[in-house]
Amino acid sequence: MNILTLIMLTGHLWLPRVHVHFHSFHPLVPGIVVVENHPCAIEEVPKENDDEETLLSKPITIGAYGAFTMKFDQLNDNFAYLLGGRGGLVFNRAFVIGGAGYGLTNDILVDVQLPSGRYYMDFGYGGFFMEYILASRKLAHLSFNALIGGGDVRLHDDYYFFEYEDDFFVFEPGAELELNFSPHFRIGVGGSYRYIAGANLVGINSRDLSGPSINLNFKFGHY
Numbered sequence: 001m002n003i004l005t006l007i008m009l010t011g012h013l014w015l016p017r018v019h020v021h022f023h024s025f026h027p028l029v030p031g032i033v034v035v036e037n038h039p040c041a042i043e044e045v046p047k048e049n050d051d052e053e054t055l056l057s058k059p060i061t062i063g064a065y066g067a068f069t070m071k072f073d074q075l076n077d078n079f080a081y082l083l084g085g086r087g088g089l090v091f092n093r094a095f096v097i098g099g100a101g102y103g104l105t106n107d108i109l110v111d112v113q114l115p116s117g118r119y120y121m122d123f124g125y126g127g128f129f130m131e132y133i134l135a136s137r138k139l140a141h142l143s144f145n146a147l148i149g150g151g152d153v154r155l156h157d158d159y160y161f162f163e164y165e166d167d168f169f170v171f172e173p174g175a176e177l178e179l180n181f182s183p184h185f186r187i188g189v190g191g192s193y194r195y196i197a198g199a200n201l202v203g204i205n206s207r208d209l210s211g212p213s214i215n216l217n218f219k220f221g222h223y
Helices: 003-010
Strands: 019-025 033-036 062-075 078-091 095-104 119-133 140-156 162-182 185-197 211-222
Touching: 062 095, 078 119, 078 211, 119 162, 140 185, 162 211
Parallel strands: none
Antiparallel strands: 019 033, 062 078, 062 211, 078 095, 095 119, 119 140, 140 162, 162 185, 185 211
């Protein structure tokens, strides 16, 4: 068998799947290896999966929002109307980290026996704010939030001379129902409970400043 015949015999090989018999030598042509077509040949070795799953494997989206807030509650057994705001960064349309602050807007007369006559309350607080938004893309959805920080309460007379003042610690968890009016505007209605500790003023203590609140939020931002 010459070289041309060997090439013709091996021309029909399946290149991806070949099997070589090193013991098959032609007796007349020493050193020539006969390559045969075999169904079982060189098999591909599967590659290892290098994609490791991690907690932060998915891309993180970052947005932000700011909200104008109205709060309706009680202070020292009197109706209280507080105004303020909150806002922060929004991660993956769900986690919010930021800050919030509120202040009393209406006059609350405090019944105390002090020499200067009638005294009114000034009250405000703020701090670190966190929120978790459920199903943010839905038309109506829930969110849960919490504020932790501090504030102060003051008593002043008719001429707004601040005679007495005290600081306190505040923790306020809450929840609300949000409605998406547009991609950048939402309204939330909900409630919260304000826990006050450390307030000890003339005629006012921490219990007088703690209590539930009804909240109305107008939120503007990019989620």
